[in-house]
Amino acid sequence: xxxxxxxxLLGIQCNDFVMIAADQSNSxxxxxxxxxxxxxxxxxxRLVMGVIGDSGDTTQFAEYIAKNIQLYKMRNGxxxxxxxxxxxxxxxxxxxxxxxxxxxxxxxxxxxxxxxGPELYFMDYLASSVKVPFAAHGFGGYLSLSIMDRYHxxxxxxxxxxxxxxxxxxxxxxxxxxxxPNFQVTVVNSDGIKVLPVISxxxx
Amino acid sequence: MALVDLxxxxxxxxxxxxxxxxxxxxxxxxxxxxxxxxxxxxSPPFANxxxxxxxxxxxxxTGKDIKIQFDHGTTTLGFRYKGGVLxxxxxxxxxxxxxxxxxxxxxVEINDYLLGCTTILFYAFGVLDSGYNWDLTDEEAQxxxxxxxxxxxxxDAYSGGIxxxxxxxxxxxxxxxxxxxxxxxYKYQEQKGLKDE
Numbered sequence: 584x585x586x587x588x589x590x591x592l593l594g595i596q597c598n599d600f601v602m603i604a605a606d607q608s609n610s611x612x613x614x615x616x617x618x619x620x621x622x623x624x625x626x627x628x629r630l631v632m633g634v635i636g637d638s639g640d641t642t643q644f645a646e647y648i649a650k651n652i653q654l655y656k657m658r659n660g661x662x663x664x665x666x667x668x669x670x671x672x673x674x675x676x677x678x679x680x681x682x683x684x685x686x687x688x689x690x691x692x693x694x695x696x697x698x699x700g701p702e703l704y705f706m707d708y709l710a711s712s713v714k715v716p717f718a719a720h721g722f723g724g725y726l727s728l729s730i731m732d733r734y735h736x737x738x739x740x741x742x743x744x745x746x747x748x749x750x751x752x753x754x755x756x757x758x759x760x761x762x763x764p765n766f767q768v769t770v771v772n773s774d775g776i777k778v779l780p781v782i783s784x785x786x787x
Numbered sequence: 788m789a790l791v792d793l794x795x796x797x798x799x800x801x802x803x804x805x806x807x808x809x810x811x812x813x814x815x816x817x818x819x820x821x822x823x824x825x826x827x828x829x830s831p832p833f834a835n836x837x838x839x840x841x842x843x844x845x846x847x848x849t850g851k852d853i854k855i856q857f858d859h860g861t862t863t864l865g866f867r868y869k870g871g872v873l874x875x876x877x878x879x880x881x882x883x884x885x886x887x888x889x890x891x892x893x894x895v896e897i898n899d900y901l902l903g904c905t906t907i908l909f910y911a912f913g914v915l916d917s918g919y920n921w922d923l924t925d926e927e928a929q930x931x932x933x934x935x936x937x938x939x940x941x942x943d944a945y946s947g948g949i950x951x952x953x954x955x956x957x958x959x960x961x962x963x964x965x966x967x968x969x970x971x972x973y974k975y976q977e978q979k980g981l982k983d984e
Contacts, residue, residue: 729913729938736979750917758912 586610587689587708589761590635591723592622593751594691595731596703596716597739600772601693603703604748604782605633606723606755606763615762623769625776626652627662629695631769632672635720636688636708644686648672665694669704669712677710689720695771719751723759727751741770745779752782862908862939862946864915864932870925871956875932877940877968878948908946911939929954929963937975940968 593604605622608615623633624645632648634641652671656662663671669692679685685708692704705711705718717731718724734747745768752766768779820827863876914935923931933952940946950971952963 725909726913728942729910729935730917732938732941733914733917733934751913754913754916757916758909 585637585687587636587687588722590622590721591727591755591763591766592633592635592689592691592718592720593724593727593731593748593766594633594693594703594705594715594718595735595739595744595747596693596701597744598737599701600741600744600770601695601701601703602741602744602748602768602770602779603631603633603691603693604752604766604768605635606721607765607767607781608761608763609638611638618762618764621767623767624649626668626692626694627656628775629771629773630663630665630668631693631771631776633691633693633769634688635690636686640686640688644676644688645690648675664696664699665692665702665704666696666699666714668692668694669702669706669714673706673710673712676706676708680708680710691718691720693769693771695773701771722761723751723755723763726754726758730754741772744770749782752784756784861905862911862936862943863905864911864935866915866919866928866932868919868921868923868928870923870928871954873928873932874953874955875936876951877936877946878951879940879946908939908943910942911935914938925954933964933966933971934975937968937971941972 589610590608591606595602603623607618607620607622609617609620622635622641623631626632626649630652632645634645636644648668648671652663652668655671672690672692676686676688687708689707692706693701695701703715703718705713705715705720707720716737717735719727719731730751731747734750736743739747748766748768755763764784766782768782770777770779861877861879863874865872865874912935915931918931918934929952933950936946936950940948940950947968949965950968951965954961954963
């Protein structure tokens with residue numbers, strides 16, 4: 584049985600940045616194997632991807648996408664923007680879905696485009712791709728979505744967005760029966776990628 | 788079949804179960820037309836749905852009257868705070884995929900001090916938990932309850948209609964407000980500085 588819904592990904596896009604949070608638990612069956620796993624991958628200078636799903640698939644797929652996007656940059660001398668990267672990723676997911684070896688991964692892709700500003704893409708293992716102002720994956724996402732509906736605003740600062748994510752994680756810790764103690768947070772803005780402090784259940 | 792045509796037998800004997808196939812085809816068309824034409828809604832499979840659907844909820848399979856009705860896929864919430872108890876509910880009643888009523892009263896006014904209601908949705912929990920503390924004022928509590936139900940109606944297709952807020956204190960219960968969730972939606976959007984999206 585898959586634990587894809589027991590993991591959690593959160594993403595918020597505002598006027599100046601896009602912020603992604605991912606839980607850090609790696610579990611097999613009923614056992615938690617580790618709680619400091621990295622689920623947010625740096626794809627390029629201004630592009631990150633949060634990936635959850637079957638544990639082998641997540642790493643394999645994320646690295647495959649990251650390396651191919653780097654390869655594109657070497658061959659052509661310019662980088663894929665977030666939209667192009669999302670389309671490339673979606674296409675790959677869709678093609679693998681129709682093969683005998685599909686990747687079972689849900690993901691959020693956040694990046695900063697020089698012309699269009701920050702962008703957030705929601706993608707699931709059935710290769711749907713939607714550009715959204717905020718999004719969430721997993722059961723924790725159900726709990727978080729109404730909080731984002733309530734508090735998200737376009738002109739939020741990075742601190743305010745981090746606070747919204749803290750509220751979401753607090754709700755996951757309070758109401759979700761799964762143990763997801765740590766959430767790593769990454770923000771992408773015009774300056775590049777920045778790693779923010781981990782949101783933990785112990786911290787206030 | 789050529790011989791049948793030649794003898795014109797088909798005019799005298801009905802060889803095909805045409806009527807049953809036609810009704811099946813009509814059903815298929817009726818239920819799938821909204822896939823082709825988004826403006827056409829699938830209609831309930833019986834005449835006069837408002838009355839007929841209501842009957843489904845009042846009798847059990849043996850035809851006996853049902854004394855207690857449970858609402859599925861609906862949102863009601865209640866919380867305790869320093870000023871008493873606050874209850875808030877939506878008013879949509881669904882039967883399968885069809886909306887039976889948009890104006891149902893899900894809170895039963897038992898007496899001056901007692902109100903009864905039943906389900907809470909995780910969408911409502913998110914807003915409720917993030918805005919709750921024991922020392923809320925009456926107005927804050929009412930707005931929190933109303934907000935929580937509104938956000939649940941926004942995300943959940945089985946919740947909607949009118950949002951009713953009740954407040955219970957040592958003086959008994961008071962019905963604070965009954966507002967249409969769609970009007971609330973535009974009010975909240977305006978507060979956020981957003982025009983209709």
